[in-house]
Amino acid sequence: MNLREYQGRELFARYGLPVLPGQVASTPEEARDIAVQVAGPVVIKAQVMVGGRGKAGGVKLASTPEEAFDRARDILALTIKGLPVRKVLVAQAAEIARELYLAIVLDRSKKLPLVMFSSEGGVDIEEVARSTPEKIVRLHVPLDGLRAYQARALFQPVLREGALVSQAADVLLKLWRVYSDGDCQLAEINPLAITPAGKVIALDAKVILDDNAEYRHREWEGWRDREEETAGERLARDKGLSYVKLEGDIGCVVNGAGLAMATMDLVKHYGGEPANFLDIGGSSSPEKVTAALKIITGDARDRGGASKVRAILFNIFGGITRCDDVANGIVQSLAQSPLGVPLVIRLTGTNEEAARKILADHGLTATTKMDEGVREVIAKAQEVTV
């Protein structure tokens, strides 16, 4: 789960990281009230999860509460890279002397957490990595945790001044706690700012949580931004399906993530465009299949307009997944509501014969070969388009 900046700030504050006073607002009125409390110039930032907010007009300064009202109203009316702005962060504005970059991420190759620090903050770190890689300093965190002397040694050559080095080291040790205790996949501060008065503060917060650890973090549920989820995404999560919407017109229902990716690739290979990635998982009940069809036929409509999906492919390789469960799910779905688009079914493996019988009883057939199924669904989609 990706946290929004204001949620990341909350998490940072909980671990004692230096963040400036501020709160999230959904209306211009709320933004004005927060600015009154902050008592001074504020920065108003769109809370959308895309890069380049500033360039899109999603970050503005306001020197008075009235100005905060106006700027918040402007930003809340924006749509940035397709995402409507529903919330803004209103926080005390800071004077900045210097911008640094600090992050902790998992190094999959070395199998250790990795601290990345750069004197070039406030910009896209991937750009820094490309153009001036020598400006990124790296430190692998030992298994028994990060020590203060290691943190100080990391900053000493760049920051030099004793007071700055110890403040930055304190920030890093706290960020390590956020990352480690908090089950993060990424904890990033960009920029980590130094004020003219020599204070080190976190001016942004980017946090990605490890979804697998949700069972031991009750507080995460409150962070899930339900209003940002489409109905399809919510249904997928509730039913334990793994779902990613794409831009094409061929719906895909597959068991297993690798096979689902390979199915998308194959659709593209034969000249089609997949509408989604959808993995119904291992032990799939008929209910999961019903939900999958609901998601695929309904999701495009969430964003307004008719569904773009022109044909749907089932690609099932039965192992733990029983083909007859899937077949039952399909016929139950069709009985509840017709799909309105052609359906192509490929299934093979566990209980395949029973599945074929169920399908045949309802006038449906299935192929056994993946390539055949994909070619057929593309042909059907093209007929619909014509």
Next chain:
Amino acid sequence: MSILIDKSTRLIVQGITGRDGAFHTRQMIDYGTKVVAGVTPGKGGEQVHGVPVYDSVAEAVAATKANASVIYVPAPFAADAIEEAADARVGLIVCITEGLPVRDTLAVYHSIERRRAANGNGKPRLVGPNCPGLLAPGIAKVGIMPGHIAKPGPVGLVSRSGTLTYEVVDQLTQAGLGQSTCLGIGGDPIIGTNFTDALTLFEADPHTEAIVLIGEIGGTDEEEAAQFVKRHVKKPVVAFVAGQTAPPGKRMGHAGAIIAGGTGTAAEKMAAFEAAGIPVARIPSEIPALVAAAMERRRVRAGAGARRVGPARAKKSASARRNAARGNGSGGRDAARGGRVPARGRAARRP
């Protein structure tokens, strides 16, 4: 023959009384695996499909001399189950469970590594988590792979996926290419056994003649495997990478399958394989023909004795080789006839 498991494998099932554990215990027994014990804390003394259940792995090992364990316990308890098996000196630990927090897997990974370093005999070996396990056709299976799709033969297969593995195994079998061992290493960011480990095992296995490697987006394991093949693997390798059409920043089901910060794309991985001289299938159904062609080249080379292949031949591009395997162009037809087109010599490729 096979890697990691064989007829001497004596298996414990951790979580045997659970739904998945019980179901797959039955399947493994039916396939011929020696399942000697089950473990569920608090259920010692019971039996599942005739297999005695113990309260702890240590008790099960003491009573049955088990040397391998497969884990089906729920994610919050899986890391603990792995440690318990390692503490009881089980040599092979296969964790099927998915959904382990990365922090837990990381701690377990390093714990296993420390034990391996101390033991000096490559044990214990962890496979997974979040993997389908191993299948040695006609010999034994440990995990959840459907046994009927495989048949004994010369192809070693290693994969980060589950059902995609079955798909490829099925297609190999349909094409008459049996398997020595099918190994699913798992779809998580941190796993106990990676491609390089599997390649080492297959290279040393006398019954494996060719290796199929099924990668997917995310991480750099495929790139490292490509480098490793170039330096250390003499047997032919064929690769496939799932997720060629996956968008960046979206997790595609597996916790490890995400294109992050512009790296981990399928295109990069495919390029790394091709640069290492490894034929890359664009779609799964190309794999059997590429394997057959690679094995044929190897046979021709073996038949030609130690004769070196000229540098011009050796530099034949990966795409030309792929075309040859598909039978497009004269090279493919010649090769299929037992051919005059000499194989790309691995010896020649290396300086």
